[in-house]
Amino acid sequence: MMGYALRRLAGAIPTMFVIITLAFFMMRAAPGGPFDSERRLPPEIEQNLKAAYDLDKPLVRQYAIYLGKAARGDFGPSFKNKDFTVAQLIATGLPVSARLGLWAMALALLIGTTLGILAALRQNRWQDYSVMSVAMLGITIPTFVTAPLLTLAFGIYGITLFGQEFSLPVGGWNNGAWRNMVLPVTVLALPQIAIISRLMRGAMVEVLRANYIRTARAKGLPATQIVLSHALRAAALPLVSYMGPALAAVLTGSLVVEQIFGLPGIGRYFVQGALNRDYTLVMGVVICYACLIIALNFLADMIYGILDPRVRLK
Amino acid sequence: MSVPDIDIAMPEPRGRSLWVDARRRLLRNRAAMAGIIILAAIVLLALLAPLLSPFAYDEVNYDLISCAPGWWPAEAACSAPGHIFGTDAIGRDIFVRVLYGARVSLAVGLVATVVSLVIGVLYGATAGYLGGHIDGLMMRVVDVLYSLPFIFFVIILMVVFDRNFILLFVAIGAVEWLTMARIVRGQTLSIKLKEFIEAAKAAGVGPLGIITRHVIPNVVGPVMVYVTLTVPTVILTESFLSFLGLGIQEPLTSWGVLISDGADQMETAPWMLLFPALFMAVTLFCFNFVGDGLRDAMDPKDR
Numbered sequence: 001m002m003g004y005a006l007r008r009l010a011g012a013i014p015t016m017f018v019i020i021t022l023a024f025f026m027m028r029a030a031p032g033g034p035f036d037s038e039r040r041l042p043p044e045i046e047q048n049l050k051a052a053y054d055l056d057k058p059l060v061r062q063y064a065i066y067l068g069k070a071a072r073g074d075f076g077p078s079f080k081n082k083d084f085t086v087a088q089l090i091a092t093g094l095p096v097s098a099r100l101g102l103w104a105m106a107l108a109l110l111i112g113t114t115l116g117i118l119a120a121l122r123q124n125r126w127q128d129y130s131v132m133s134v135a136m137l138g139i140t141i142p143t144f145v146t147a148p149l150l151t152l153a154f155g156i157y158g159i160t161l162f163g164q165e166f167s168l169p170v171g172g173w174n175n176g177a178w179r180n181m182v183l184p185v186t187v188l189a190l191p192q193i194a195i196i197s198r199l200m201r202g203a204m205v206e207v208l209r210a211n212y213i214r215t216a217r218a219k220g221l222p223a224t225q226i227v228l229s230h231a232l233r234a235a236a237l238p239l240v241s242y243m244g245p246a247l248a249a250v251l252t253g254s255l256v257v258e259q260i261f262g263l264p265g266i267g268r269y270f271v272q273g274a275l276n277r278d279y280t281l282v283m284g285v286v287i288c289y290a291c292l293i294i295a296l297n298f299l300a301d302m303i304y305g306i307l308d309p310r311v312r313l314k
Numbered sequence: 315m316s317v318p319d320i321d322i323a324m325p326e327p328r329g330r331s332l333w334v335d336a337r338r339r340l341l342r343n344r345a346a347m348a349g350i351i352i353l354a355a356i357v358l359l360a361l362l363a364p365l366l367s368p369f370a371y372d373e374v375n376y377d378l379i380s381c382a383p384g385w386w387p388a389e390a391a392c393s394a395p396g397h398i399f400g401t402d403a404i405g406r407d408i409f410v411r412v413l414y415g416a417r418v419s420l421a422v423g424l425v426a427t428v429v430s431l432v433i434g435v436l437y438g439a440t441a442g443y444l445g446g447h448i449d450g451l452m453m454r455v456v457d458v459l460y461s462l463p464f465i466f467f468v469i470i471l472m473v474v475f476d477r478n479f480i481l482l483f484v485a486i487g488a489v490e491w492l493t494m495a496r497i498v499r500g501q502t503l504s505i506k507l508k509e510f511i512e513a514a515k516a517a518g519v520g521p522l523g524i525i526t527r528h529v530i531p532n533v534v535g536p537v538m539v540y541v542t543l544t545v546p547t548v549i550l551t552e553s554f555l556s557f558l559g560l561g562i563q564e565p566l567t568s569w570g571v572l573i574s575d576g577a578d579q580m581e582t583a584p585w586m587l588l589f590p591a592l593f594m595a596v597t598l599f600c601f602n603f604v605g606d607g608l609r610d611a612m613d614p615k616d617r
Contacts, residue, residue: 144570145591148576
């Protein structure tokens with residue numbers, strides 16, 4: 001297990017390196033520098049500014065400096081939000097995004113697996129068909145359509161439930177009050193619920209046909225125990241390997257969701273940074289995202305290794 | 315002595331090829347056929363857009379700002395009977411803009427898919443056919459690229475090169491080729507062991523000839539399925555970027571731009587959001603149904 005972990009970890013380093021390199025040279029290839037404003041700066045001041053940001057040095061040297069600093073978690077000051085360093089901005093935004101993403105993943109896993117198991121147990125009956133058609137909807141309709149539509153239904157018109165007008169705030173973070181979280185988390189979770197329930201159904205249908213399940217049935221175990229402890233362990237395997245891509249999808253989804261609901265997460269900083277050409281901020285956020293994805297992929301691999309001993313031996 | 319031509323004398327025994335079988339199964343799949351028909355209708359509407367509406371896509375009318383269509387059931391501040399989908403915040407006709415948006419979205423979908431198809435098929439077939447260390451190295455590159463959060467790089471590209479229209483096609487296509495390469499490589503690995511490849515080698519055909527003439531035609535099936543599933547992904551990616559303000563720029567439009575504009579105004583003018591969202595959702599649905607139908611048709615054991 002240790003060797004497997006080390007091999008995986010060694011694979012992550014070149015990926016990280018490629019990401020930083022690509023991001024760095026792409027940003028530097030941009031026509032127009034960060035100090036091109038309407039008002040021309042006096043040459044001396046521009047010179048000093050460039051020196052302060054190391055922009056006067058040759059490109060390769062800048063790259064080396066950036067690599068060294070990034071390895072220590074120092075992404076430099078933000079070009080546009082002058083009073084903040086990129087690390088500070090990420091530190092304020094990340095908890096918001098993380099909370100949003102984790103709740104969405106938890107919700108998606110809970111509902112997705114439940115629906116998937118239900119569909120598999122009632123294969124080719126109406127329960128199966130209805131779960132699968134709802135899942136199709138969830139996969140095809142993108143976040144930036146569901147977000148405004150749900151806002152329209154629950155935030156603006158308000159839906160009457162049990163004789164009570166029921167409406168949710170349409171935006172703002174409000175220090176993470178649950179009422180503000182409901183809509184963004186739901187929107188983020190919907191496509192994942194759809195994908196997870198499809199994966200779960202497929203895996204479960206296959207596993208339920210396996211011989212060891214028949215054995216368990218034959219020896220008279222209760223159906224719930226067979227499904228939840230015998231079948232679920234094997235059926236969860238494709239789900240575990242989907243966790244990496246799922247995380248990436250939630251991160252990209254959060255770009256849209258944070259924008260629509262006006263939440264102060266890193267996704268919003270990233271989009272604003274991209275629109276304002278805030279090079280350092282954009283690179284810092286990309287590297288931060290990449291680290292997250294790689295770390296979670298690693299974690300998923302480890303869990304996979306624990307659940308399925310065969311992959312460790314390869 | 316001449317050989318009698320038996321083909322004329324005997325009724326030709328008609329074998330059913332895999333393709334005929336696949337087509338028959340596809341024709342019987344009602345969801346997929348409905349998808350194809352609706353898609354064809356949307357494409358036709360998009361192509362004929364200038365003929366179908368008396369308004370131009372960038373025709374501004376300050377007398378009709380955010381007006382509801384004439385048939386709108388709810389109460390609206392102003393109504394524009396001539397505009398069947400209503401008008402937007404500067405009085406442009408939404409119907410014609412949705413159709414022009416369809417043009418851009420479908421064009422991006424097709425072009426980017428073709429880019430990914432060409433790169434992916436050539437790369438995958440080469441890696442699979444050559445095998446050994448070269449294959450290992452080429453697929454290692456794909457693995458590394460696979461774990462990159464690519465959408466962020468597309469965003470950086472769009473920032474760096476100022477939302478260049480052509481680049482958008484290429485950038486999205488360059489992201490999508492990875493899966494294609496994997497599929498094609500897998501297929502190639504199994505095809506290259508077949509007898510007809512051996513026969514081609516014996517006849518003196520070079521590696522390039524074998525890849526282009528014998529390997530690639532035989533991976534068409536799975537690739538076609540993946541293509542129909544790539545087009546909607548690409549349309550989604552483009553709309554996603556446009557929604558964030560990083561894609562298509564005014565006065566040109568795409569579904570993402572329209573949905574983004576509509577989301578800003580949905581409290582007062584929900585038609586601005588509903589129609590583009592509806593068109594896009596239906597298109598994505600249809601592509602998915604066609605893709606699923608094709609997969610079932612090509613590989614019946616998968617059902």
